[in-house]
Structure formats: C-alpha cells, structure tokens
Amino acid sequence: MDKKEKGLMFIAILCFFLQVFASGTASSEGVDSSSGCDKARHFFWKGRFADNKDQARRHFKKAIELCPGYIRPYELVGNFYRKENQTDTAITYFKKASELGTTNYKLYYLLASLLFEKGNLDEADWNIKRSLSIRADYPKAIGLNREIEKAIDKEGPRIVLYEPATRRGMKILKTYENLTVRGIATDKSGIAWVKVNQLETSLDEYGNFLKDIPIQLGINTIRVEAADSLGNRAHISIDVEGEKYALPPLSPVETTSQRESLYGKSYAVIIGINDYEKWPGLEFAVADANAIKNTLQKTGFDDITLIMDKEATQRRILTELFHRLPEKVGRNDRVLFYFAGHGQTENLPGGGKKGYIIPVDAETDSYASTAVSMEQIRSLSSRIAAKHIFYVMDCCYSGLGLNRSVGVWRGINDYLNKVSSMRVVQIITAGGQGEQVQEREGHGLFTSYFLKAIQGEADLDKDKVVTGTELGAYLRPTVSNASRQAQTPLFGRLEGEGEFLFFVEPNR
Template identity: 30%
Template structure:
C-alpha cells in the first residue's frame, strides 16, 4: 500500500481556494450566533487559519474547551456552566461548577467533564446528564476515554491515588494505578494508545514524569528525563511511540514503548510551553502548538518542521484536535475555534478483520464485482474514483460511528469497476475538500481480497526463503517536471515479477520520501535472513556536483530544497539493516550508477553450474542494475516505456534460462540492448558499503528449483 499526494496542481488549487475564501469573508457578513453566556464573532482568516467561531464568557473565564472526534460538536466550560455547540446552535447547557477539563468519547455520544472531586458524564444528543460521581479528593485535572469507549481514565491534583480507570457502564470500583514511591502533586495529561492496550500518564514527578501503563496488567514503563513538565501527549497512529509536549518548548519523541524502558529523542522549534499536540489522520504530519503562538507541522518521514503558522494571540494556551483539523485557543475571557489548513490527502482505510496486515477493505466478489472501503480526512471527502469512474460515497450512520469509533470525517465508498476473470489492477483515488489526493493501486483476482499479492514461492530450495519486490514508479511531481513512463514501467515490471517469477510484490505509485523509506523499514522488520528483496525505482534522479552526492527524487521533492530528496547513502544504510540473503536494486533514473563502486566485479565462475549457483546463493549479495552511470537517461522510447524498462521487461520474459543470476541477466539481455538503443550505458555492480559478500541475486521461474 502507498499514498500519493498530488503535486503542483493540488497546491495551486489550495492557494486559489484560500484567496476565494478570504475574498468572500471580506465582502460578506456571516450570521452571528449568540451563546447563552456571550456572543460569537464573525469568521476571519489569518495566515491559513480559518476562524470558525469565537466564544465569549460574560462571567468569569472559559476554563476548558473540546471538539468531538467527528468535528460535529464543540464544548466549553465556564465557572458555572458547560455548553455544547453543534456548528450552528447551542444544543445543550449544563449547570456544573469549576469544570477544568472536557473530553468527548470517540463516538461523540458522551461528553465527560472533570471538576472539583467530581466527574460528570453528559449525553450529547439528548442534552441530558447521564450521571456524576465523586472520583477524587481534589480537582480532576486529566481525562482519557479508551478507544472502545468502555472505560474512562482520570487524574487529579493529589490527595489520593491520582490515576484511576473507571468502567463507565458497570459503575464498578475503579482500578487504581499505584507507584512504589510517593507520586507528584498533579497529573497533567492522560492518553490511550490507538488499540487501547497502553495508557500514558504525565505528572509533575521529577524522577519519572511519564509512565506508560499496560491496561491489562497495570505494569508501567517509566520514562525518565529532566527537560521540563509535560503539558500534552499523543500516541502515533501505529501506537509505536509517544509524543510529549513540554513546558520548555521541547517535544519528546518516546520510542520502544513495548519494551522495558522508554527511549526518547528531542524536537526543537518552539520558544515557549507546548500546550497542544497531535497527528494528522494519515500520520504524515505531527502538529504542535504553544504559548509562543506558533503551530508547527513536522514531517514524520524525517521529523523536520516543514510549515509554521502564526496565531494572532501569543501567550494563550491552545488545544489541538488534529483528527478533525481543529485548534482552539483560550484567552482571558474568550476562546477561539480555528480550522487548521489541510496539507495531506485522505486516508484509505482497511477492514483489518479481512487482512490484518493491510489497511483497506477490498471486496471482489465476482467478475464485475464490488470494491468497497472507507475514506477519511480532516476536512471531509469530496470524491472517490475507482479506475476513473466516480464511486458512491455513503455517510456513516450513528450506529456505524458508534461501532467503529473512528475520528475524522469519514465515509464508506462503493463502486463496481469493470473486471476480468483473472488478475485486475484497480486504481482507487480519493480527494478531500481541498483537492488533496491519495491514490492506491490494488492488484486483485476475482473472488480474492488480496491486493499486495501473495503467491507460491518460485523455487524449492531448502533455506531459500521468499522473493519480495518493492516497485516504485513516480510520474506526477509536485514541484518538478512530470515524467511520462515510470508508472507504466512499474506496473509492467510488477506484473512480470509476480506472474512469471512468483514474487510477492508491493507497488508504490507517485511515492513520497516517507512512502519509500517507510516501505523499506516495513520490509526490514518483515524479511528473514533467507528471504530476497528486489527494489525497482523509476523516477527523477539528481547528482550534486559540489557534494558529489546522488539522489532519488520522490514526488514531494523541491527544486531548491533537498529536505525531501533521498540520498543514495540513505538507501544503502537502509539495506544494510535488512537481514535478507540477497538484495537487488534496479534503478531507472538519472545518475543511478553513482550507488556502486567504480570497479568491475567478476561474478563469473568456471565451476560447475550447480556449485556456481550454490556458492552465490550461500553468500550475501547487495547489487545494483542501473539504467545509466553518472548521466541523464531517456524517459520515453515511444511505446509507453523508457528505453531501459522496455529492455528489462523483455529480458525477464525472453531469457532462455529457467534459473539465472542478475549478472547473467545483465550480460546476456540488458547491457548491449540498452547501450545500442540510446546514448546511456547501463551498469551492474555491487553496492558499496552495503554488506555485499560476493553472492548474487538468483532469479527462478515460477515452479522451478535448483537441484
């Protein structure tokens, strides 16, 4: 699976939309809706932040504010009331004293509030209090709903065991999280992991300010650091690490959550306390906001800040609801609700009950079957296309929302593309309301639900393992000139490897830096020492004359900014960490030969063929077939493929041998054919500093074996 975010056109559309919105807001008067305790202001725009509503408190000040996970409701509290706004009107007002923290359940049905000693639960749709109960001996300072909504964790300012887990339905006595030594005076933040198996707590404890609890055993992983007090926390969408925003402006990235200790790294960008953090739905961005008035977007592929938005009022705390693109800033007597700009495409989600390793629910029931799935985005879904034909978008019912408990503005989609009896390549493209785009290509057979293909091994060699391929094709660039053939090349290469050589394949179409490096990390975790990996890359390449460094350029690469470029050294470092027996990179890009050493490597042997193949099989190999050396290469030969791809695909199909090495394929079928049809000269060599040990990649036709 991969995600594609459309390039320059998408950015231009978004900018034009911003200008249109600004023009409308300047020239039109938006209806003002009065609140029970104050009034709402007009909408305004400031530096890509759209002000949705301003809540004014006539008495006292606004103490807390929260947005539901579907974006429908916003609740805020004053010294004596809690009010719920549905985007148009105030639908409920509850009398409650000194509610200092508010939180919606994942399905949006329940609002919880923490006050002095008491926790309040309200039914949002009915506008009624469900119940209230004494929870602590002091002020309730933090709340967290479990993802399934069955339990509620609470923390207090001290005076009793300060973290408790409540069963909402049964109203049983809470489970209490205890420590071996006296804890701090106050719990500052609580958050559940996406799967509900972990609960993180942050406090003023100077020794271990963060603890990560197993919600079944109640055992804790202590995280020790002395950088400052934690103001807010957020788990990554995959639950593998925890982010913590500190009062000194530092963000802690805490990893190894499921081991015996938490290890962390530091992100610096703020100059004052961080009060709100969170991830976008697809995980492409981490967002932090603080008292310095800055909202920073961090690219999670390299953890560098890519965008900084400035709030008009620095010094005021803010709360982020990133799953619906909302930001709230609390002032002295008011609170302002903003819509965050949306920079990433929709999430195309998978029903994991069908295939636990994937993320998209695909149902191919027959030839001419139905493709179904779920799309989700912070700004909402505009359109879904299946093979270019508009799919039906079906909003979820309240029952669906309650059952799935998914954040964001999501919908079902369904379409019936024309399909053949056997293998079909299906394109699913989803657009959000800002025309950000995500694309998936799904290879399926009628009656099957696979799209990352799973075939029988192409060999019967003891200890050989399986053959895997990551096939990357980049046509549509955001900031660089588009290419014509890589997508078509990659689809055909993937088909040949899968059908004729039994590879398990994964296509990355129009891949970003995060897509490419993320896939390599995925295979690093997945492959065994006997497996084999082929990486095919077709797209832009670049060679920096000053640094003598070669790069692959993902679709998000910018001309004058190398932040999203991929150094060939990064690829080398990644494959060094992969434990598989043989790795072959096939690169069809400019300057692709720079990854290898500039010496000839003779992988030939006078031994018998059996001993020859076994020797190459036993030794590790890290080799590269490059479409050219340190030179530009041709994109289109006129038949929809590049010169190199055309030869490579034909070579795999036409080579007479049933079992052969990459070296033999290159010598027999590729070198002279490419060189004779263009000015580029392909190369085959081992990859320097990669762990190569004089082996070679062995191709075997599907069903063949080495005796």
C-alpha cells in the first residue's frame, strides 16, 4: 500500500470516528434521534472541516434546517455574523441558542456585549449575569458586567438620616455645641464613602454612618453627601439653628441639676453568672454584679435591670438588649451594660478574632451559636438612640475591633460640654485573649478596681466626673500591676468621639 492509499484510509477512519463521536454527543448539543437530526450532524461536521467560512456557514445553516433544536450550529453561525459586524443577525442566532438552553458562558457574554452596544441594557444585564452564573471567574464577563452596571445605575445612593430626626430642609433648634449626624446610605452598587460637611465619616459594611460636627450660633447647614462604588453621588441638606445655652458651671459637677443638664435618664443592664449549666462555675460574679448595681444606684442610674445566674440565658440577654432597651431609651440618655461571667475568643480562618460573652445556657463545643458575639453587641448601638453607651466586661477575650482612644482633655468646662453632646460607644474588658480573671477578697480583681475608679479614684482632674477615657487610663495599669501582669484590661471606643460620664458621689 503506497502513501496515497494510506492517507485515504486514514481520512476514512477519521470520518468514521467523528461520526461516532457526533452521534454520542448529540443529546448534549440539543439533537434528537430523528433522521433529520442524524443528517444534521453530517452537515455540522462538514461545516467544521470546511475550507472557508462561507462553506461552513452554509453547512451549519443546513444542519439547523434539518434539526431546529441543534444548539451548536446557532452559536457558530451567530459568531460568523458577529465578526462581520452584522449585529442584528448575530443577536438573532445567539438568542436562539440561548432559548434552547445553551450552557456556553462565552455565548452569553458575546450576546450581552452586542446588546450592550445597541443600548439594550436590561437584556444585556440578564445575559451577562447568566454568563457569570456558569463561570463566575470569567474575566471578560466580569469587566463587561461592571460596565453594564455602571450604565444602568445612574442614580446616587439613598440617604436616610436617623439623627437629627427631621425632614429635608426643616430648621431645628440645637442647644449643644456639637451635633451628631447619624444615618444610613444604601445603593445596589455599594457605598464608597459618606461625608458630612465635606468631612469623611466612619462607615460600616451596611452603610451606617456617624459624625459629630460643631454647631455655631445661628443657622448651620448640614450637608450629607454619599457616593456609590460607580461614582454616582447624592446629597441631602438640613438647616440647624444653634442657640446659646446656659449650663451651670461644671468645676466640679456636684449638683443634681448639673448632672441632669448632661443626661436625661441613665439605664444599666447588669448580668452576673456563677452557676453555669455546662461551663465551669465562678465564685464572685454574682457578688460583683450586685456591687455594681449598688454603686450605680448611688451615682445617678435610675433604671437598672439585674439578670443573675439561671435567668441569664442567651434569649433573655438578647431580648433585653435588642427589644426592651430600644423601646425605652431616648437620645439624651446613657446606657451601661455590665457582664461578669465567662468570655471566649474564636480564632477565625482568615486570621481575625471574634469575641463572645457566654450565657448560662451556652454549649461548650458549639458556643458560637449559643453565646452572644461582640458583633451582636456592637450592632446594638445602631438600634438604641442613647448618645452614650458603655460596655463593661468582667471577662477576658479579644476580637473587639477597638479604635484608639483620645487623651484626657484639660479644658474641663468646655470639654465636658463638648463630649457630653457627642455620641460615643466605649468598652472595657477585664483582659485579653488567654488571660485569666483574678479574684480577690470576695470580688473579681477587675470589678474591685472598677468600683474604686467610678467612686472617684479615676477622677484624675478632681471635677467629680470620671470620663470613659479616664477610666481606661486608670484601670489598665492598675489591674495589670495588681495581677502581676496576669490580666491587662482592654479599653477603646467602638464608635463616636464623645465620652461616657460617671458622676462621683458628692460626699467623696
């Protein structure tokens, strides 16, 4: 057998196997077993091995004529027309392949790109989303999706103000030197930033923002501006009329009227757990909680909720924090949350940490779902209107996400006026991850010094007021040294720029 005969035999064998392969894959390409579709496969493969694109196109069209449910020829014919800039015809063929249920992510991308060029944004958006649903990491589809979203989304974010609570353009009176501007900005493309009077604000993953700004006498225009991730912007403006206020001298703060001028009502939720159901028991947590209650009653807290031992379930704690408190707390109030019990830190796979407080009924092996996380604790601040919130945790853990604290301000009169009007959420814990809470003389070491601190020992400037920052500055070294560095409290602020104020008993 010469070379020519061998070549002809090879081609014959190749054609036989191609036909067998086409028959085996027919069902996956939308081809049924009828005689027309059998013939369609023949023309399809003739088209694949055609000498030029015109011959190929004729063969593919013949395959479609014989078997209208054959998906692949529509894709190939459509692509011929796309390359020839015959956009409408290409779209017709691509759409037919789509209607037949193709799973070709490239086809949906090409169809989306043609529709986008013609300005059919909704159809383009649907097809590019379909492409990404089949292959989420297809770079061309990701880029086109971004362009389509930008073309569709021409509007800026929606801005809602929680504080001050007023309609757009309405004038309100503000008797403090500072105004807390708090709200939420939302947009389907995501929020890039929010600014209040051109000052960038803190912004969480949900679009909640907060900024304290100074208020002058007369009319103050507050402008809140937000931008989405595509660069679209929106803004709202309100007018605030600042008027002079007459606050009694605050050096020192000793009278009831002085205290009432800084706060409306003062709330405390106090939790102490000795007898855990599944965790090791503690000795002095309940005693600590009672001591905190007695001291707070003497220093101006008029609404105290005490939750002890078997009552301190996860459900009861969450109900108190997320339902009862929001119903009764006002904007000019302060809230203190005290917890004495077990704390736990979870090391996250990505390298971060997540802190928990452990209720009485928490599981030991699945505490993440039966405890109360710091994420839940932090979210409380967006649900209650109190201008000052302070978390006191007599337990050790990490993963708090604290901001750096500001230093103690020495201009006392003006400083107290200023920080009392600014919203803040502060927290202090007995220690960090891996540290053990020390107990001494019937109380936890941390709580013993905390009580001494708010009774006046942390009043660094002797103005009868202990600020949150003074408290942290006193407790960190004091507790660390007293425990021989076995536990060092963590202190910081979760949001805001103000200060929580504790009033020292007048006779001290």
